[in-house]
Amino acid sequence: MSKRILIVGAGFAGMWSALSAARLIDEAGRTDVEIALIAPDPHLHVRPRLYEEGPANMKAPLTEIFDAVGVKFIQGTVGQIHTDRSEVDGHDMQGRAFTMHYDRLILATGSKLFRPEIAGLADHAFSVDQIDEAAELETHIRNLAQRPDTPARNTVVVAGGGFTGIETAAEMPARLRAALGENTPVRVVVVERNDAIGPDLGPGPRPVIETALSDLGVTWHLGHGVTAIDAQGVTTADGTRIESNTVIWTAGVRASALTAQIPAQRDAAGRLFVNANLAVEGVPGVYATGDVASAATDDEGNRTLMSCQHAMNLGRSAGHNAAADLLGLETIAYSQPKYVTCLDLGPWGAVYTEGWEREVKMSGMEAKQLKTRINTEWIYPPRADRAEVFASADPRRIVVA
Numbered sequence: 001m002s003k004r005i006l007i008v009g010a011g012f013a014g015m016w017s018a019l020s021a022a023r024l025i026d027e028a029g030r031t032d033v034e035i036a037l038i039a040p041d042p043h044l045h046v047r048p049r050l051y052e053e054g055p056a057n058m059k060a061p062l063t064e065i066f067d068a069v070g071v072k073f074i075q076g077t078v079g080q081i082h083t084d085r086s087e088v089d090g091h092d093m094q095g096r097a098f099t100m101h102y103d104r105l106i107l108a109t110g111s112k113l114f115r116p117e118i119a120g121l122a123d124h125a126f127s128v129d130q131i132d133e134a135a136e137l138e139t140h141i142r143n144l145a146q147r148p149d150t151p152a153r154n155t156v157v158v159a160g161g162g163f164t165g166i167e168t169a170a171e172m173p174a175r176l177r178a179a180l181g182e183n184t185p186v187r188v189v190v191v192e193r194n195d196a197i198g199p200d201l202g203p204g205p206r207p208v209i210e211t212a213l214s215d216l217g218v219t220w221h222l223g224h225g226v227t228a229i230d231a232q233g234v235t236t237a238d239g240t241r242i243e244s245n246t247v248i249w250t251a252g253v254r255a256s257a258l259t260a261q262i263p264a265q266r267d268a269a270g271r272l273f274v275n276a277n278l279a280v281e282g283v284p285g286v287y288a289t290g291d292v293a294s295a296a297t298d299d300e301g302n303r304t305l306m307s308c309q310h311a312m313n314l315g316r317s318a319g320h321n322a323a324a325d326l327l328g329l330e331t332i333a334y335s336q337p338k339y340v341t342c343l344d345l346g347p348w349g350a351v352y353t354e355g356w357e358r359e360v361k362m363s364g365m366e367a368k369q370l371k372t373r374i375n376t377e378w379i380y381p382p383r384a385d386r387a388e389v390f391a392s393a394d395p396r397r398i399v400v401a
């Protein structure tokens with residue numbers, strides 16, 4: 001009877017899991033293992049680009065690639081995972097229920113923006129977290145010109161001054177001017193509850209970020225978070241009122257809620273702790289990868305972040321190791337000691353750092369060229385060519401993007 005490796009999620013981690021499992025099964029010459037992947041859409045959603053213009057187009061088709069290497073795509077959503085009987089329950093796009101057995105499960109359902117219980121947030125805040133949400137923001141900005149010329153119309157508030165908040169804020173002055181006219185007095189304010197912009201990015205790139213944002217005309221309000229949002233603006237913890245018709249929430253991300261159904265230890269963001277093979281300890285046959293996993297990247301105590309950089313390589317490792325485990329072949333421990341960041345700073349350029357201390361190696365237009373290559377080439381799926389796919393899915397090929 002044939003065995004099944006079941007992957008849930010078609011993001012960076014799920015896609016690379018499927019391709020690397022297919023690679024090992026092909027190399028082993030096995031025809032008795034099915035690789036099935038369940039996700040709502042047979043496209044890779046390129047989430048790292050959703051702060052850019054045209055977010056509705058930030059996706060790449062996967063059907064041909066999966067067909068080229070024999071991955072079975074099942075369009076649907078998983079609702080329950082039963083690790084006690086190695087099954088998942090889901091629904092297809094017509095709402096019909098299904099149950100699937102697995103011999104190895106790779107959970108790759110990613111993450112979502114966390115929206116805390118702040119008054120008005122659910123009704124009035126935009127986001128750049130998912131394609132439909134970013135597209136809604138873009139339409140809203142285009143339509144601002146139809147409103148009366150007021151400070152609220154001309155102001156964007158970005159709530160959260162982390163990686164996504166900074167990238168989004170840097171884009172906004174030009175986007176607002178394009179919508180409202182070059183001479184409109186546009187205002188973009190980042191509200192960050194910590195005392196520094198980019199609190200998680202550390203002091204290394206901060207001077208470059210501050211210079212870039214200042215040059216672009218972005219200002220920031222630090223030390224007090226947003227406490228209320230309405231259609232006309234935000235109020236912050238110190239009572240400051242900022243009039244704005246466009247509030248973009250970027251603060252906080254949580255792992256997919258499916259992680260709570262795996263009986264294992266999770267971190268504060270809901271990620272499952274995995275071992276070097278990316279298996280969830282104590283839950284036989286279950287692997288976690290990408291944004292739903294927390295794995296050691298090296299022997300020095302560093303762990304993966306919710307990032308595309310880690311998700312792609314975690315995917316290659318999870319797929320290989322789940323297949324190797326099933327076939328009785330050698331696993332390859334996940335290891336990714338090199339860590340870089342490349343932060344887009346809109347028309348100003350970008351900043352590129354290396355190491356966990358984030359030492360700046362490049363900035364301005366030189367770094368922007370690198371960012372453009374990352375965002376338009378390196379993170380996209382390979383061509384639908386079997387040999388090319390297998391070469392790029394080898395887990396020994398750690399790519400630092």
Ligand SMILES: Cc1cc2nc3c(=O)[nH]c(=O)nc-3n(C[C@H](O)[C@H](O)[C@H](O)COP(=O)(O)OP(=O)(O)OC[C@H]3O[C@@H](n4cnc5c(N)ncnc54)[C@H](O)[C@@H]3O)c2cc1C
Pocket residue numbers: 008009010011012013014038039040041045046047048049050051076077078079108109110111128129130164256258289290291292306307308309310311342
């Ligand atoms: C605006 C923005 C900018 C970013 N910039 C960067 C950056 O510059 N550099 C960087 O490294 N990272 C960046 N990231 C983070 C990066 O996008 C994520 O870390 C990456 O997408 C994680 O990949 P993943 O495959 O784990 O999850 P995801 O990309 O979230 O994919 C999850 C997949 O699971 C599917 N799924 C979810 N639930 C279910 C279910 N119940 N059943 C079936 N399928 C399901 C989804 O449809 C999707 O296919 C950015 C993210 C955002 C939003």
